[in-house]
Amino acid sequence: MTTPPVAGLLLAAGAGRRFGSPKALAQIDGDPLVLRALRTLTAAGCAPVRVVVGAAADQVRALLPDPSQAVEAADWATGMGASLGAGLAALAATPEPVAALVHLVDLPWVGPDVLARVAALAAADTVARAAYDGIPGHPVLLGRRWWSEIAGTARGDRGARDWLAGRADLTLVECGDLGSGRDVDRPADLPGPA
Numbered sequence: 001m002t003t004p005p006v007a008g009l010l011l012a013a014g015a016g017r018r019f020g021s022p023k024a025l026a027q028i029d030g031d032p033l034v035l036r037a038l039r040t041l042t043a044a045g046c047a048p049v050r051v052v053v054g055a056a057a058d059q060v061r062a063l064l065p066d067p068s069q070a071v072e073a074a075d076w077a078t079g080m081g082a083s084l085g086a087g088l089a090a091l092a093a094t095p096e097p098v099a100a101l102v103h104l105v106d107l108p109w110v111g112p113d114v115l116a117r118v119a120a121l122a123a124a125d126t127v128a129r130a131a132y133d134g135i136p137g138h139p140v141l142l143g144r145r146w147w148s149e150i151a152g153t154a155r156g157d158r159g160a161r162d163w164l165a166g167r168a169d170l171t172l173v174e175c176g177d178l179g180s181g182r183d184v185d186r187p188a189d190l191p192g193p194a
């Protein structure tokens with residue numbers, strides 16, 4: 001059985017107000033978070049992969065191995081909803097993927113095994129997300145059927161949270177055995193030099 005094609009959508013447009021700078025540019029062991037997350041999506045088998053940029057867009061784009069992967073969210077400053085909408089609109093122009101796996105740049109400890117487990121449920125009508133010890137987290141898998149609806153409702157910093165809330169067809173994929181789903185909120189969350 002072959003897995004249907006799943007696109008990767010990396011949301012990396014934020015200014016990182018609490019963090020103090022764009023998280024996409026933050027580094028662990030000299031490795032920018034945007035590149036770590038991009039490699040994670042690729043290692044999980046996602047193709048194509050698009051990276052939504054906004055704050056520091058030129059700097060982030062310059063880090064990408066293929067700058068054409070970047071999708072600029074013109075209204076990125078209004079929140080994650082704008083990034084999600086821009087990314088889904090860009091993916092809609094690509095006919096192959098049946099679903100999009102949405103990943104966040106500030107999750108450096110969410111590995112390809114987590115992403116692959118969630119992506120394994122891919123279908124055009126899928127709505128699934130990782131859970132860590134029963135608590136919903138990221139990544140989120142969105143079937144192509146829902147892209148325009150989600151893009152039309154995603155607003156502010158909530159992304160697709162309101163759209164996902166209370167959906168009877170949402171599948172939680174337990175991934176607590178693979179990681180914590182912990183994000184980077186402040187510079188102190190990153191490991192220091194060895």
